[in-house]
Amino acid sequence: MTENLQLGALLAACHWIGQKGWSPATGGNMSVREGDAHCLITESGKDKGSLTAEDFLLVELESGLAPSGRRPSAETGLHTMLYSRYPETGAVLHTHSVNSTVLSRVERSGALVLEGYEMQKSLSGQTTHLDQVVIPIFDNSQDISALVQKIIASSEHAPLQYGFLLRGHGLTCWGRDVAEARRHLEGLEFLFQCELQRRLLEAK
Numbered sequence: 001m002t003e004n005l006q007l008g009a010l011l012a013a014c015h016w017i018g019q020k021g022w023s024p025a026t027g028g029n030m031s032v033r034e035g036d037a038h039c040l041i042t043e044s045g046k047d048k049g050s051l052t053a054e055d056f057l058l059v060e061l062e063s064g065l066a067p068s069g070r071r072p073s074a075e076t077g078l079h080t081m082l083y084s085r086y087p088e089t090g091a092v093l094h095t096h097s098v099n100s101t102v103l104s105r106v107e108r109s110g111a112l113v114l115e116g117y118e119m120q121k122s123l124s125g126q127t128t129h130l131d132q133v134v135i136p137i138f139d140n141s142q143d144i145s146a147l148v149q150k151i152i153a154s155s156e157h158a159p160l161q162y163g164f165l166l167r168g169h170g171l172t173c174w175g176r177d178v179a180e181a182r183r184h185l186e187g188l189e190f191l192f193q194c195e196l197q198r199r200l201l202e203a204k
């Protein structure tokens with residue numbers, strides 16, 4: 001798929017995310033890889049459910065800077081880190097769903113362990129509900145550079161796969177292209193809803 005088609009697919013994914021209610025009040029940010037040294041990412045502060053192609057801007061992966069001088073996402077560092085450390089990554093989606101926001105606070109540990117769900121197989125490479133899918137949870141921070149360093153340090157001994165949660169904030173997930181990132185987002189959000197409901201019902 002050519003880069004332009006990837007941006008078209010990303011735009012459609014952003015509108016779908018908006019309709020799902022997963023990017024309320026300008027929350028969320030989305031990007032696609034653009035060649036070896038850049039990505040196209042949402043401009044900061046935009047309503048992510050009603051984006052147009054003009055709302056994306058080129059960012060250098062090395063510096064995180066936009067040659068245009070426009071303001072890229074406040075969380076650009078999370079995207080450029082993923083593109084730089086995982087060359088197979090083609091698209092990154094960051095969303096603020098209620099389920100990811102609440103479940104990342106209900107789970108007090110450093111990871112959400114998902115097991116026993118058939119829909120774990122929506123995640124690339126997963127073949128059975130009998131395995132565990134571990135989604136890391138990092139404490140939220142407004143210091144994105146410090147947060148990126150924490151995530152890199154954690155990934156040294158536990159490589160990132162599919163996504164990570166920011167506690168009380170949301171989910172960042174990714175894939176080899178927009179279609180896979182979108183499937184991972186939909187699969188993880190389904191699993192988060194199941195897990196949250198299970199915990200609520202079992203707490204009674």
Ligand SMILES: CSC[C@@H](O)[C@@H](O)C(=O)COP(=O)(O)O
Nearest residue numbers: 025027028029044045046073074
């Ligand atoms: C509504 S403020 C939310 C932001 O702080 C941030 O978490 C977010 O996801 C969107 O920031 P943005 O700079 O528009 O990419």
Ligand SMILES: [Zn+2]
Nearest residue numbers: 027028094170
């Ligand atoms: Zn956010």
